[in-house]
Amino acid sequence: QINEAEVVLFSVPSYACQRRTTLDNHNTTLTDALSLLAENAELSEEDGRGVAFRRAAAVLKALPAPVTAMSQLRGLPCLGDHSLRVIKDILENEASDEVESTKQSERFKALKVLTGIFGVGAKTADRWIRDGIHNLHQLRESGAALNRAQQAGLEHYDDLKQQVTKAEADAITEIVQEAVISVLPGAQVVLTGGFRRGKQTGHDVDFLITHPEEGREVGLMPKIVFWLESKGFLLYQKTTRNSYLEVKDGPGRPSSNMDRFERCLSIFKLAEKEERAIKVTENTVKTKDSVRDHTQSETDQDPQSHSYERHELTNPPVHRRWRAVRVDLVVSPISQFAFALLGWTGSKLFERELRRWAGHVKAMSLSSHALYDNKQSRYLRAASEEEIFAHLGLEYIPPSERNA
Ligand code: 8DG
Ligand code: MN
Ligand code: MN
Missing domain, CATH: 1.10.150.20 (5' to 3' exonuclease, C-terminal subdomain)
Incomplete structure (x- = not known):
């Protein structure tokens, strides 16, 4: 018999966009398990099941403490029978058979x-x-x-599989900033995606680009790409108009400047940082000196690594001096900037929940371009993310708390 007074009961609002979800997750074992099942469902093209697991994981990410007993979950939203069964298995047996067998399959x-x-x-x-x-x-x-x-x-499989660090994201930010300023002075670059939410690593680096004067951003993407390409920064790029354009009518249809919304999916060639290269050389020198001081250890040294170090002192390092990094670039006119910023900051589930909230609770259509009020039959303007949250009747959630 559990003493009710000692059990921490949790309370969480239904929509992820009503919650403050930081990166400080107290239930990683449970959320990793549910995320794996979500991923498996998505890879099997069972999107409904995928979303259900994502929502359940997001509820657990929002809890202020680790779950220790099923009774604590009473009354929480988005926890379906399947997710509850997985959580119960892990709490009772430290693992879920379904998760383990999926992982092994x-x-x-x-x-x-x-x-x-x-x-x-x-x-x-x-x-x-x-x-x-x-x-x-x-x-x-x-x-x-x-x-x-x-x-x-x-x-570039091996490189792209490796997580991008914040330091690498910062180095790429500098390059993108230089490219943008060179082709259109006054244009602005904002880091979006996971790094804007405060993540220390990511699978790519996302940027949103705009100009404070409406219309000046037209034709900007090809110029940026040309600049980057001519400096040898791109291993791959494909520039596309946003697919949203192809929707010719319907309530989500924004004003005519939609056809200026472009994005570029790319693979950057990121040079190893100069300082890092110098450090490698310093270490090598030190190692060599210490080897000379203790002749005894010279024989202990792996002859191959020794000759490699010696080689590095006199010749340029033999290892590759760059790596491939996925980078997404999006150009938005200033009139849509707030919507684009909100839409490209994520997380994906947070975005999905914002749109679900807009549609189901407010009878509005939200996209990365605009917010349409179906009852008033008009677009609601916004110059900042704060204004969009206000239009939606939501408390403002800063990027660092959108990690649902
Ligand atoms: P990560 O890269 O650190 O792993 O995570 P992330 O930065 O959160 O994920 P992401 O896959 O890079 O996506 C970042 C945001 O961009 C996310 O909120 C969803 C949004 N996004 C796409 N593709 C598209 C798209 O085609 N249209 C719009 N409007 N948004 C998109 O990834
Ligand atoms: Mn990203
Ligand atoms: Mn991305």
Whole structure:
């Protein structure tokens, strides 16, 4: 019998956009398990199930303390039978059989590896798996037709699989800033995505670009791309108009300047930082000196690493001096900037919940371009994220608390 007075009861509002979700997650074991099931559902193109697991994980991310007993979860939103069963298994047995068997399953492993290639989605991966392709080696041998994105993705697979650090994001920010200022003085660059939410690592670096004078951003993306390309910063890029444009009518249709909304999915060639290269040399010198001082240890040294160090002193380092990093660039006219900023800051679930709140609770349509009030039949203008939250009748949630 649990003493009710000693059990911490949690209370959480229904929509993730009503909650303050920091990166400080007290239930990582549970949220990792639910996120894995969400990922598996998404990779199996069962989006409904995927969202259900994402919502359940997001509720646990918002809790102020670790869950220790099922009774604490009473009355919490978004926890369906399936998610509750997984949570119960983990609380009672330290692991969920379903999660463990999913992790081990050949299909899940193959889907993860193949969709881990930039440009490869769940549909393509599924088709390849049905053709007997389960890994990169089999893909390379298969002669499967790859588009330009997938070729680049396969070529830079190891680099792109590695998380981008904040320091690398900052280095790329400097490059993008220089590119933008060079082709359009006065234009502004904002880091969005996970790094704006305060994450220390990410799978890519996201930027939103605008100019304070409406219209000056027209034609900006091709100029930025040309500048970056001419300086050798791009390993791959594909610039597209936002697909939102293709919606010719409907209530979400914004004003005519929509066709200026462009984005560029790219792979940057990021040079190793100068300081880091110098440090490597200093360390090498030190190692060499200490080796000379203690002749005894010279024989203990791995001869190969020793000769490698010696080689590095006289010649340029033999290791590669750059790495590939995924970068997303988006250009927005200033009139839509607040919506674009809110839409590209994430998290993905936070965004989804904002749109669900807008539609279901406020009878409004929210996109990265605009907010439409279905009852008043008009667009609601906003110059800041704060104004958008106010239009939606929500308390303002800063980026660092949108980590749902
Ligand atoms: P990570 O890279 O650190 O792993 O996480 P993230 O920065 O949160 O994820 P992301 O995949 O880079 O996405 C960042 C935001 O961009 C996210 O809120 C969703 C948004 N976003 C896309 N694609 C599109 C799109 O096609 N249209 C719009 N409007 N937003 C998009 O990723
Ligand atoms: Mn990102
Ligand atoms: Mn991105």
